[in-house]
């Protein structure tokens with residue numbers, strides 16, 4: 699009997715240490731998140747895996763911003779990620795939650811591009827590998 703390759707792939711992913719949390723990403727995103735994990739391990743010796751709770755805090759923590767006033771990820775994406783958000787100039791942003799918007803966190807280029815821009819806008823710097831992984835875990839669980 700032939701073993702279907704999808705089954706083998708699922709087993710390999712499930713058997714990867716520390717990978718349980720990342721379940722639900724497509725293969726492209728899975729690779730991206732695994733890359734972030736490798737980077738995070740190199741950068742922080744105490745790193746023990748991504749954490750959606752830390753990602754949630756990062757998402758809601760408002761930072762002082764001279765132009766807009768206190769700014770967090772939730773300022774534009776709202777505190778209910780299943781709902782549409784709005785940019786600072788009032789342009790509608792479709793929901794960020796993959797459960798409400800199937801295209802979310804499916805395209806690495808798109809996700810990377812916006813994480814870079816949005817981290818710079820809120821935190822004034824690029825997100826670290828751990829921060830990006832943490833916030834992706836949080837968003838993906840919505």
Ligand code: HEC
Pocket residue numbers: 757769770771772773774775784785786791792801802803804805808809812813816817819820821833837
């Ligand atoms: C000033 C408004 C604004 C803020 C603040 C903001 N975002 Fe966004 N975000 C956007 C816009 C606009 C897009 C692109 C439009 C779209 O994808 O619908 C976007 C897209 C994204 C995407 C792309 C998702 C995908 O795969 O399609 C992610 C992830 C994201 N934001 C996360 C964050 C995180 C994390 C923060 C906080 C560090 C944040 N955003 C803060 C406006 C914002």
